Amino acid sequence: MSKTEKSERIPLYSERDRDNLRWLWSRYLRKKAPWLLVVLGMILVQGVVYQQFLSMTESGLRVIFESGSVADLVQVCIVVFVLFAVRGLMSYLVPRITIWASNDAIFHMRRDLIDHMMRLDLAYFERTKSGEIIQRLVTQTQALGVFVGQATANAVRDAVTVIIVSGYLIWKNPILFATAVVVLPFIIWVMNYVSNRVKIVQGEAETALGEYMNDIDEAVFGMRTVKIASQEEVETSRLMGGTSALRDLMNRVQITQALTMPSIDLSSAFVYVLVIGGGGYMVISPEFDVDGASIITFLLGMVMVFDPARLLAMFIGSLPSHFVILDRVRRLHDETPSITDKEGAVAEFDTGGDIVLEDVHFSYSEDQPLFHGLDMTFKGGEVSAIVGSTGSGKTTVLSLLTRLYDTKGGRITIGGQPIDELQVKALRSAYSVVAQDIVIFNNSIWENIRYVRPDATDEEVWQAAEKAEIADVIRRRGGAAVGPKGAQLSGGQKQRIAIARAFLTDAPIILLDEATSALDQATEARIKSALDRLTKGKTCIVVAHRLSSIADADRIFVLEAGQLVEEGTHETLLKQNRLYAQLYSAQKQGYDKDR
CATH class of the missing domain: 3.40.50.300 (P-loop containing nucleotide triphosphate hydrolases)
Known part of the structure; x- marks a missing residue:
């Protein structure tokens, strides 16, 4: 980390971020609240399906290892199939509703931004690059649409899965689960480290992207002059300079974000070793009432926890980037026109006067x-x-x-x-x-x-x-x-x-x-x-x-x-x-x- 980045420690969730999220919710998402509650209900159903799957898996294993009843095994298989059919239906309906809701919210956001932009003074457009305005109205609002829609819904689904499955595992074996979560402080530290660096670099990347889009607009608009003056190589060099700078910044963002997954993978490996070792000891030791079916189910449950936890970590790692984008869009909305109608302004006047x-x-x-x-x-x-x-x-x-x-x-x-x-x-x-x-x-x-x-x-x-x-x-x-x-x-x-x-x-x-x-x-x-x-x-x-x-x-x-x-x-x-x-x-x- 550079000295600048060390001294410029940015909180993951600042007061400005909270204010921006309140603005986003109150203006564009609150009216979709009933549908969002429906989505939340469906996500809860998905989490319960996973918990029930674990329960039925343990029952099925006991049928195989103990009773050997084919009828009981068939019954377990039918229930598992029904459970996943329900989850499959929820997996179709949740993104369909969230995509519709988020796209509609972004449509209204763009409508408001365009209307507001048209009211701004000429001075704003003379001091603001066209590429920056296009970026806010097109790419950044679209990125927000994905963030508040599918990405957030998936993150909530993953969080619900982690909570419900973890609750079930705690109920089944609190000692083994407590052993498994010893790596949690390390994961939190990694996320804080990644989030701070991403937030700094993402701001630079968004600025560079706006300048790059403006350079392209200038080159296309001035192509007649470029051709007449035979300056194609100069323009190519200028645009490639912007391309190179953008590539380097995006590399920094994505390489930093890439630290998250291997850190969590190593943590997961450490947890699995603890669970296998500790669980195997519990099975072998007469002091614990734990059998092989319980340990296999617990391991399967840990897989169900860590896989959505990985995705949830990726979402959390992307939050700083989306907070930066939301702030850029909000700043366009916050621009205040100075040339407006005064109170009591009149429409009638002597157009033929001096x-x-x-x-x-x-x-x-x-x-x-x-x-x-x-x-x-x-x-x-x-x-x-x-x-x-x-x-x-x-x-x-x-x-x-x-x-x-x-x-x-x-x-x-x-x-x-x-x-x-x-x-x-x-x-x-x-x-x-x-x-x-x-x-x-x-x-x-x-x-x-x-x-x-x-x-x-x-x-x-x-x-x-x-x-x-x-x-x-x-x-x-x-x-x-x-x-x-x-x-x-x-x-x-x-x-x-x-x-x-x-x-x-x-x-x-x-x-x-x-x-x-x-x-x-x-x-x-x-x-x-x-x-x-x-x-x-x-x-x-x-x-x-x-x-x-x-x-x-x-x-x-x-x-x-x-x-x-x-x-x-x-x-x-x-x-x-x-x-x-x-x-x-x-x-x-x-x-x-x-x-």
Whole structure:
């Protein structure tokens, strides 16, 4: 054991584990309590069957050794067969009920986790790896299902068997049984040792598995870049590094768990030697009323005790791993969204009013503030543009307006109403967003457009597609899926899908974040009139890199390092000959060279 592991002694059953188990029971298992009681009853029947089998075995041996009655022997055989037929029936019904109950519990757990995950802030998804989320929703919940279902039922069955058979053996020969359990303290010590090491390494293994799944997701998503840059060997090396680390951690877990079985086997051998030696002496010695049938039955009983005891020990050895998994799943459930509806939040507000940022402070991290007293006013019904260099805070402004993040200070109002006093769903429903980062699902283009309004009619979808200049592509492709994350579409086609979505939602406030950045000039010119119709009479805020595309804006705001350094019309800003004029001149020269 390493020094870290020695100093970091973790209890098998901590207060956090108890709290997690209470959570699991109260939310997902308590409603199955009647069925679990039925299962417990069946397990008790199985334990009694074993005890009766021992009793009938001793009777059968005495028939063979003493009376020699064939009729009595046949009767014993029939009873034994009936007993095992009953046990066989219980062995079928117990897993069937427990599997149904556990799978149903995991279904409800996943449903709750998905529902809760969808309510979490964007910040959670930006700081949490996708592989870790997938791991919790898929592999870890499934592992919990096996744990609370079949594994636990089997462990209870084994424990009941050990208790009932041991009770019978104690009743038959307490001296011999007391001799057999002298190894119990050693077994307990082994289990404590194994459990502590497993709990430490399992936590590391779960973290490594989450990172590994995230690496695979990144590699698959970025395969186009990997192929173009001929970096297959680099990605192979990166993924194999994760594979190797995961292999080493799982080896440590499983090798540690493997210590349990040989320890118990050696203990069992020691016990059998004691039973055979001590029992043989009792048979030989006239001081004890013990015959050969009793000793053979006792040995058979010890086999019945130690075999389920071995399985029970394996289950106990796996408990730390499952406690770690349960804790990981619970932590997702315990994540608390910070962007929620305040008490008394309203749904009605003036969507055509001015959007005002007053003394807004914001930072993604405490040590790197972005906005420090930012003031901006977007006039209702006008087209406003935000420009600036990369990292100046352009897209962040849109994120604050839609409450993907909350300000650290100051306030944002629409029509004089603070947006944090509005219902989040009502606020976001007021926006149609065409973002640079477009989410495309592996479905048809038609369904990708309809995604923002599932109740839209076919005619409305077609109208939106026509206005966004994507209808011809739909006719060519039909209902064909566009591939994972729209892999079969060009950047311009993806952005036209996003524009079609904006036409379909027809919200009163339009947010365009680099909406035409992936379009060639000919395509941009074709849809410019459609965008003009979309924004007519509405409040429109455009984040643009191509300054020529926002020359007609009613007002242009120039950001630099989170500060508002200029604002005015295109002509006014050119006359001031400051940052905006420099950016525009540099872009114009670049366009002239391209021609």
